[in-house]
Amino acid sequence: MPVTPTYPGVYIEEIPSGVRTITPVATSITAFVGTARRGLSDDPVRIQSFAEYERKFGGLHVLHSMSYAVRQYFENGGSDAQIVRVTAVDAVAATIDVGGLPLVAAGKGEWGNKLRAHINLNVREEGLFNLFVYDTETRATDIFRNLSIDRTSQRFVGDVLEDESELVRLPVDASLSGTPGESGAPQVGKEWFDDEGGSFTQAEGGADGGVVLQAQIQGSEADKTGMFALEKTDLFNLLCLPPLEREGDIDPTVYAEALKYCKVRRAMLIVDPSESWNTVTKAQDGIASIRNPMGGEDYTRNAAIFFPRIKMADPLKQNRLATFVPCGAVAGVFARTDVSRGVWKAPAGIEAGLLGAQEFAVKMTDPENGRLNPLGVNCLRNFRVHGNVVWGSRTLAGSDELGSDWKYIPVRRLTLFIEESLYRGTQWVVFEPNDEPLWAQIRLNVGAFMNDLFRQGAFQGRTPAQAYFVKCDSDTTTQNDINRGIVNIEVGFAPLKPAEFVIIKIKQIARNIQT
Numbered sequence: 001m002p003v004t005p006t007y008p009g010v011y012i013e014e015i016p017s018g019v020r021t022i023t024p025v026a027t028s029i030t031a032f033v034g035t036a037r038r039g040l041s042d043d044p045v046r047i048q049s050f051a052e053y054e055r056k057f058g059g060l061h062v063l064h065s066m067s068y069a070v071r072q073y074f075e076n077g078g079s080d081a082q083i084v085r086v087t088a089v090d091a092v093a094a095t096i097d098v099g100g101l102p103l104v105a106a107g108k109g110e111w112g113n114k115l116r117a118h119i120n121l122n123v124r125e126e127g128l129f130n131l132f133v134y135d136t137e138t139r140a141t142d143i144f145r146n147l148s149i150d151r152t153s154q155r156f157v158g159d160v161l162e163d164e165s166e167l168v169r170l171p172v173d174a175s176l177s178g179t180p181g182e183s184g185a186p187q188v189g190k191e192w193f194d195d196e197g198g199s200f201t202q203a204e205g206g207a208d209g210g211v212v213l214q215a216q217i218q219g220s221e222a223d224k225t226g227m228f229a230l231e232k233t234d235l236f237n238l239l240c241l242p243p244l245e246r247e248g249d250i251d252p253t254v255y256a257e258a259l260k261y262c263k264v265r266r267a268m269l270i271v272d273p274s275e276s277w278n279t280v281t282k283a284q285d286g287i288a289s290i291r292n293p294m295g296g297e298d299y300t301r302n303a304a305i306f307f308p309r310i311k312m313a314d315p316l317k318q319n320r321l322a323t324f325v326p327c328g329a330v331a332g333v334f335a336r337t338d339v340s341r342g343v344w345k346a347p348a349g350i351e352a353g354l355l356g357a358q359e360f361a362v363k364m365t366d367p368e369n370g371r372l373n374p375l376g377v378n379c380l381r382n383f384r385v386h387g388n389v390v391w392g393s394r395t396l397a398g399s400d401e402l403g404s405d406w407k408y409i410p411v412r413r414l415t416l417f418i419e420e421s422l423y424r425g426t427q428w429v430v431f432e433p434n435d436e437p438l439w440a441q442i443r444l445n446v447g448a449f450m451n452d453l454f455r456q457g458a459f460q461g462r463t464p465a466q467a468y469f470v471k472c473d474s475d476t477t478t479q480n481d482i483n484r485g486i487v488n489i490e491v492g493f494a495p496l497k498p499a500e501f502v503i504i505k506i507k508q509i510a511r512n513i514q515t
Contacts, residue, residue: 039107104170117131271306291376349389
């Protein structure tokens, strides 16, 4: 703040540097939308290990293909995921009435029937109560002390459960008329949750309902259900939609809606091959049925398909080989490559091994691979020395016939990464005076971000001038733009493109003939 001199002497004034560091966003947070044994419904839950998935969603289950996809994601290098559990339309959440306090399980389904609740009044002041909730399956316990039924209290039971409990909620329309009654004391030598003598209240009424339909996967944007529940989360980079049944498929129209959403969120959709694609010819003939509903290159640039399905040991079936969709494992390879090499490196090649994969549903030769690659279908291959690897890095807009700028996955993902980072890192510009001092600050901060990427090897070119440019001045922002409240920033970069074809030319050298 400028100093106002009032007396003779020395004044100190601190001048802001004008540097506002643009922080790179994450590149491989993967969202999974599907069914699970238990857990919150239509609400994204962030997990960072498969052990956490087991605690919150019940672990592997033969009827829930998402559980296998999540496991394969973490096995292959993934470290951050958002899980959205969907349920049948007629699924019902279990209820518990403990001491007159009505509670409902945090998610729909039969899993809620395994909850037990207990109340005691060993509190700091009259009118408060302690609530304990126990899950007999996972043995998880929620403990909430000094709760109140007063909606104006800092410890109002509804607010505390909403923020802190993964097991129960207070119903929105709950009628609370007095401090809940105390549960019975457990017998000597027993914990309250193991005492059948009346020291707990058992949940009841939870039901899984009928068949989950693909409409529940798609969900409603207005209600924020299905994949649109991800509106409740800040960021995701990859989206996986495992089929409802292990042998099933996701309908292309659902993929089309997911792709539209991915475009809005600057994310990529990983598409699984159809279960019917049991030959290369069927994949070659069937790719149009998946691509055509997606709306052309403007959308397909944000999607990639991988073929064929993978065969892995199934722990729930004595480790016999079973066939799974590849989206989870491939997303893990994306994440592993981002960490080791950067988002600008193609997640393919001999380093892109599929950990846990034993073989593939379709084994391909080089000529067969050559029939699919020009169509934008990324192949999963087995090589004698390198094992099972990802052997393709094209987007669904990567068909040779389209001639798209967004042919390659690393080019598209790097662009999305830069867009999201700059979108978040330039929010401070809004409402600043729109003139040369602001433009200079923008050039400084965006340029520093791009230069950091250049130093990491993200762009082509030997010098920064060859690799990228940042332009924000009177040429990009005219007086008419200023009058309309607009500042235009132009950012260009020379992307690295993968060496998809390596051609070695060999010829004999004829030695000079003595004459």
